[in-house]
Amino acid sequence: MKEFLQLKAFIFLASVVVVALAAPESCENECKNPGIRREWRSLGFNDQKAFADAIKCSLHWHLLSWHRLFLNTLENILRSECHYTGHLPFWDWTLGDYHDIKHSYLFNADPEVGFGAFPGPETNYTVTTGAFRNLIRAYPYTHRGQRNYTLRPFAYDPLLQANTTQTLEEWKKLVTGSVGNYTSFQYSVDGVRGEGVHIATHLSIGGDVAALSYSPNDVIFFLLHCQLDRLWAAWQGYSPQNRYAIGGGLTQDLLHYDTYPVGTGTPVTLDTVILLSNLAPNTKVKELMDTKGGVLCYEYEITGSTYM
Structure with missing residues (x-):
């Protein structure tokens, strides 16, 4: 139950109770040539290998998972430290x-671009194949990915299947539902007891990615969260009422999650500042509400789960 409550703390950007619908003040950045984040399969071998090589180069960094800003920060690190010229890919599980x-x-065993086949108990569920098989994770103890x-x-x-949340039908329900109500949207994505697509995917994959404090140990984390960021962007674009909906509380009350599912305490506003330690400048929420504005400049490729 404790692990479940910890996993409920995975949130998109900030918690929501009060919905703010007014557009934020315009930011100086002009996104004239947005990068395209593409589905993994559409990259082709060379681009897949370039991403895998860049990730292996970058994983000496200790990265904090602050979702949209965190992913954008990772892209910048891959470019500046590892000479990566592409954009983060996403994993569209609705494609079948x-x-x-x-x-x-x-999850194939290709030594250059595969994420590694799922291991068994004979290796203590340690991934021994794929491009990232030899990466050593330092936290919370020295180990290879599990x-x-x-x-x-x-x-x-025990009868509920995690993959029932990953269908195209469920995706469309999330995008078209909860109009103007980010609280309801986030609650639907996470689930009342973790059965929403977000936490269900983390839990079902298991191992490192199922642990709150070190889920980025598994590189699949980044593709998973790009897909969730894509989902949020699709919901934002579905209705003008969704675009700048934000609010909630800065304190995640895990012991009383059902009462405060999207946080309590100091209210989150469009002027709330997000901190990523020394990885990136402090950033206000309003600078992250548009993937082609503020500090961001990217959009998502259209695949099976229509980008509405």
């Missing part, structure tokens, strides 16, 4: 992967 996540195209797929990861409902 949800039928059999364990054998998805991404992964343990579980189709039914919910102790409170």
Whole structure:
């Protein structure tokens, strides 16, 4: 139950109780040539390898998971430190992967571009194949990446399957629902008891990515969260009422999550500042509400789960 409550703390950007619908003040950045974040399969071998090589170069950094800003920061690090010229890819599980996540195209053993096949108990669920098989993770202890797929990861409902959240139908429900209400949207994405697509995907993949404090140890984290950022962007674009909806509380009350599902304490506003330690400048929420404005300049490729 403790692990479940910790996983509930995965949130998109900030929690929401009060919805702010007014557009923020315009930011100076003009996004004239937005980068295109593409689905992993559309990259081709050379671009997949360039990403894998850049990630292996960059993982001496200790990265904090602050979602949209965090992903943008990672892109900048890959470019400045590892000479990467592409953009972060995303993993669109609605393309059919949800039928059999364990054998998805991404989780293959290719030593140059594969994310590694799911291991078994004979290796203590340590990933021994794929491009990242030899990466040593330093936190919370020295180890190689671990992964343990579980189709039914919910102790409170052992029959509930995680992949029921990953269908195209569920994606469309999330994009078109909760109009003007980010609280409802986030709650739907996470789920009342972790059964939403966000936490269900983390839990079912298992291993490092299922742990709150070190989930970025598994490189699949970045593709997973690009897909979730893409989902948020699609919801924002579905209705003018969604575009600048933000609010909530800065304190995540894990012991009373059902009462305060999107935080409590100091209200989050468009002027709330997000900190990423020394990885990036302090950034206000309003600078992150448009993927082609503020400090951002990218958009997503259209795939099976229509970018509405």
